Amino acid sequence: MLWRFRREIIFVIGLFLSVMIVRHHSHRRVYNIENSQGEEIKTTNYEELIAENIRLKEILDLKKDVSLLKKKVIVGQIVSIKPIIFPAEIIINKGRNNGVREDMAVFSKEMFLIGRITNVYQDSAFVKTVFNTKTKISVIIDTTREIGILEGGSIPLLSLKYIPSDSNVKEGDKVITSGFSDFYPKGIEVGEIVRIEQNTETLFLNILVKPFSCISAVEEVLISE
Amino acid sequence: MNRRIIILVEQFLILMGLQIFFLNYFRSTVIPSFFLVWLLILAWEENTEIALLMAFITGMTYDLISKGFYGTTSIIFLVIVYINCFLKIKNTPERIIGIFIFSIVYFLMGLFKYPDGFLWSPKAIFKYSLLFALLNSIVGFFIEQGMKRLRLRWKTKKEFLSI
Numbered sequence: 001m002l003w004r005f006r007r008e009i010i011f012v013i014g015l016f017l018s019v020m021i022v023r024h025h026s027h028r029r030v031y032n033i034e035n036s037q038g039e040e041i042k043t044t045n046y047e048e049l050i051a052e053n054i055r056l057k058e059i060l061d062l063k064k065d066v067s068l069l070k071k072k073v074i075v076g077q078i079v080s081i082k083p084i085i086f087p088a089e090i091i092i093n094k095g096r097n098n099g100v101r102e103d104m105a106v107f108s109k110e111m112f113l114i115g116r117i118t119n120v121y122q123d124s125a126f127v128k129t130v131f132n133t134k135t136k137i138s139v140i141i142d143t144t145r146e147i148g149i150l151e152g153g154s155i156p157l158l159s160l161k162y163i164p165s166d167s168n169v170k171e172g173d174k175v176i177t178s179g180f181s182d183f184y185p186k187g188i189e190v191g192e193i194v195r196i197e198q199n200t201e202t203l204f205l206n207i208l209v210k211p212f213s214c215i216s217a218v219e220e221v222l223i224s225e
Numbered sequence: 226m227n228r229r230i231i232i233l234v235e236q237f238l239i240l241m242g243l244q245i246f247f248l249n250y251f252r253s254t255v256i257p258s259f260f261l262v263w264l265l266i267l268a269w270e271e272n273t274e275i276a277l278l279m280a281f282i283t284g285m286t287y288d289l290i291s292k293g294f295y296g297t298t299s300i301i302f303l304v305i306v307y308i309n310c311f312l313k314i315k316n317t318p319e320r321i322i323g324i325f326i327f328s329i330v331y332f333l334m335g336l337f338k339y340p341d342g343f344l345w346s347p348k349a350i351f352k353y354s355l356l357f358a359l360l361n362s363i364v365g366f367f368i369e370q371g372m373k374r375l376r377l378r379w380k381t382k383k384e385f386l387s388i
Contacts, residue, residue, distance in 0.1 A: 006274055007273050007274060007277060007307075007310055010274055010277040010278060011277055011303060011307045014277060014278070014280065014281040014299065014303045015300060015303050015304075017281065017296075017299075018281065018284065018296040018297075018299035018300045018303065019296065019300065020296075021285070021295050021296035021299070022294065022295065022296035022297055022300070025294065025295040025296060078292075079292075080288075080292055080293055080294045080295070081292055081293065082293060082294050082297070082335075082344070083293075083335055083336060083344070084248070084256065084291045084292070084293060085254050085255065085256070085353075086254075086345075088336075088344035088345060089338065089344060091294065131344075131345070132344055133342075133343065133344060133345055133346050134341060153344075153345050153346035153349060154346050154348065154349055155345050155346070155349035155352075155353065156254065
């Protein structure tokens with residue numbers, strides 16, 4: 001009898017195990033165990049260890065002189081990304097136990113904006129990146145000081161909305177956070193303008209922005225308010 | 226050891242090597258999924274139980290090598306393989322079309338998050354899913370040819386040994 005439904009049994013068991021792994025991986029203390037095991041392996045890989053030391057030293061130097069961030073800065077590591085190209089969501093190995101809270105901003109070590117914390121667990125947190133279609137950031141163009149809304153989702157670029165069609169904005173102009181929202185501090189670089197198109201149907205320009213942070217290549221992140 | 230298991234392990238290792246190589250060195254915005262294509266072919270060749278088992282294993286392997294969310298690819302692979310267990314696609318052109326369609330399904334499932342919806346805009350999803358499906362279709366053709374060659378090699382070896 002059971003043999004007749006062997007396919008369904010394998011499917012259900014596989015699905016159950018996968019769901020359990022997803023839940024365990026994103027909500028529990030799995031990262032601590034993972035990291036402690038990883039450290040042992042990493043010690044034998046000296047080149048990787050040296051590269052990691054250099055990166056962390058850069059972050060430490062940066063932390064001493066971060067005038068943009070008023071409060072404490074937490075250094076975290078990216079554990080998972082989704083999808084693997086232009087990640088819209090990432091998991092970091094710092095959570096409630098490390099002082100991470102919802103809506104904190106996440107940056108790369110070069111102080112480029114990566115995204116915002118959305119869900120926090122004991123030892124991990126989910127980050128909604130600038131590529132996420134739900135991301136909306138209040139920004140300023142650094143040359144013209146005009147305020148716009150930067151929207152994610154239009155891969156691989158970001159869409160800058162509500163810049164008037166008579167604006168003097170040029171390609172290559174930097175886009176920085178305005179500080180008007182509760183989530184991101186003022187003055188954090190997000191990207192540069194790569195394309196400007198006139199829109200005859202509205203009073204605004206169609207502007208595309210290339211983000212500075214290449215999230216797929218980032219390993220350590222800074223988390224702050 | 227069972228010859229069938231050896232062939233399966235051999236295919237898995239070759240595809241894992243290719244997947245790791247493409248993930249690390251293929252300079253493209255879209256990377257083909259060798260595992261997905263292989264699982265579809267396995268399911269169509271009526272190795273349904275093995276295909277389902279491998280869907281779980283390859284899903285976990287893929288998440289491990291691509292730094293993905295552990296377990297999510299396994300779920301997607303299992304669902305796609307289970308659906309394909311009921312489809313009996315035999316000839317190459319139909320299989321290429323099947324790979325194209327299910328690559329799009331895989332791409333859409335990978336970008337969906339409950340309750341937020343899709344992580345990218347519809348325009349970006351459309352563009353990249355088509356590109357991904359096209360790449361997978363090309364890969365599918367070569368994987369099928371490779372699988373045929375592997376099987377032929379083992380058949381020849383068996384015949385030679387029996388002599």
